[in-house]
Amino acid sequence: MVQHVSIWPVLVLAFIHFFGTRLRFWAGVPRSIWLSAAGGSSVAYVFLHLFPELSEGQEHIEQAFPGEGFLSHHVYIMALLGLTVFFGLERSVIDSKKENKEEEGVYVPSPGLFWLHIASFAVYNALIGYILFYREEGPLRKLILFTVAMALHFIVNDFGLMDHYRYRYRKYGRWLLVLALIGGWSVGYLIEVSHTIIVLVLSFIGGGVILNVLKEELPEERKSRYWAFALGVIAYAILLLSL
Template sequence: MFIASLLVIIGFMFVHIFTDTIKYLHEKLTNRLMSLVSGGSIAYVFLHLVPELTHYQEVAEKELLATWLENIDYVTYISALLGIAVFYDINQLSEKSERENRRRENLTRPSKPIFVLEISAFAMYNVLIGYLLQELSGDNIGAYIVYFIVFSFHFIANNRILHLTHEDLYTRAGRWILAISVLVGWILYETTHASELTLAFLSSFLTGGVVLNILNDELPEEKKSSFPFFLIGMAFIAILLQIITP
């Protein structure tokens, strides 16, 4: 699946580079798109990523863990919680910096150090998505298609928030860093070998990050959301997953 995975990665890079064109869409159309995106992403998380946590836990139970880890129940679920905590903390720092800048300097965005922190975190996040592409999709071409659709949705929503938050800093540097980072993750997977246990922990951490970022960034405000489009996105991905699942 070398070619399939490479095409998905190239597609992700284009999504990162050109997401900011959404700002030219009519607000009503943008809100419908975000509702569609959020519905599809949530379906993927709860029908694919979250159920996989059970598999990751089984992998961890079979492996020889450090003594202090052996005494912890559901260790991969805790890895997922860590993913949630990391991205929640980064989001809080960004919002706090934006509030302080607005109050002290009349700026509408967080400070540059926060931009560096947030882009670095999402670059790491993208490396994981690129790295785990083949691991989470296997030899099923349909799974690659769903992975591309869902994470393209996810990137569109995340990038839109990053662009609105950091403005020209994201346009000049952020989007290029994120585009390259997903390629770096794919290259790392092709050139290195990680144990099944390491892959289980990385996948669990990614699942937590995806859950937090979907709930935080993708769900539109109630007054701006479109339930029909949310439902269409959810149903579309749910049906695709049913079709490709052996």
Template sequence: MSLDVFIMGIAFIFIHLFANELIPSGRIQKLKWFSFSGGLAVSYVFVYVLPTLHKEQILVKKYGDYFTMESELYFVGLIGVLIFYGIQKVVRNAQRNHKTNKARALFWLQILFFGFYNMLVAYTVISHDVLGVQAVFYGLAVGLHFVAVAHDLWREYADIYNKVGRYVLALGIIAGWIMGVLVKVSPLTESIIFAFISGAMILNVLKYELPPDDEAHFITFTIGVVSYTAITMSLKFFFQW
């Protein structure tokens, strides 16, 4: 495990343990904060996740007759969207129907799935050898994404999240580290894992981080999109990411 990955993992764990301490308390400051981080996250999806998913789809063509189309990994990403959306939908329905006990029980399921999600994200960082400057920009976008997800889970059931939930999410990061160091899988399996995580991340970014119209600070959101995109595209050009 490189120093870059180690530092990034420590930052991710810190985020899950203290996410709500990082968010401004004032309403206007909070709107600007979420708008800016949402802009970074949306930019990250379009300039990093989708191009990388396309690159992985091209690479898997060399694995013989298993992949004969141009969209198999995109289908795996769609499965990631469906699974995470389905879980969140079930939890929200229970909350809207005032089934408190059921909703709290289902919230545990949501926490476990996000712990699994964190594990796969951490594993993907190690397996794809994200290093140096690339690690900084990857870590910035994913870190802010984790803050938004953690804050949303905290708003649903703060007591569960503070007592147990945040530790489950942090343990997911540690499990991903261990998996990345000890478990060696085929390049095809790595591509499938990345595709699944990409679908789940796209859903979570658009659901948790794209601010609704009445809560968005458009100028700050635009600054986040333009600045992250411009810097990332420039670094891609110079360093051939």
């Protein structure tokens, strides 16, 4: 278990939830070039740093869960699951908005869906919080790269949730996400799980990152700038490959 633990990564990510959406230059349509660049950077981290690491961890998975066929690719199944879960949530939000628009004339999702959506992201944040604690065992470079990538990813998520829920997210949602993040990190003091579980959790997070970034870039009404997204990918990829 980790003996010397730094709290700064958790504070950085909590700061994003507290103050990220207050930075007005990130908001508006056309989509902020900074948001697109942040999304590109976090996706670059997943493909060039996280997935290669998970590929190495697949050996632990195969020893823990021996199997044939698709069961021998647990890492990629979990990444696919993460992508699928968050795609389902986003689809539910969009459908709920359309239904409320037709029935009540207001283009907002139902309150119940807000709590389901926030609960899902709270679990997601708790997993990331625990991974932050786990990352303390490795080189400082890994911890810094992971924290920066997640900070950029959190900014993208926060503006997406603000777009859906407005005051509900500002008043309730962000606080719950901060508590979940700190709670997940704190669990590291109490529970030590196997490397196999860590790899599976990282896989799920990787799939979630990819979906949550792309869903914010693709809608036509966002008028996102591809060049900014690509610049974020290239810049962070160069950084990752040079270290």
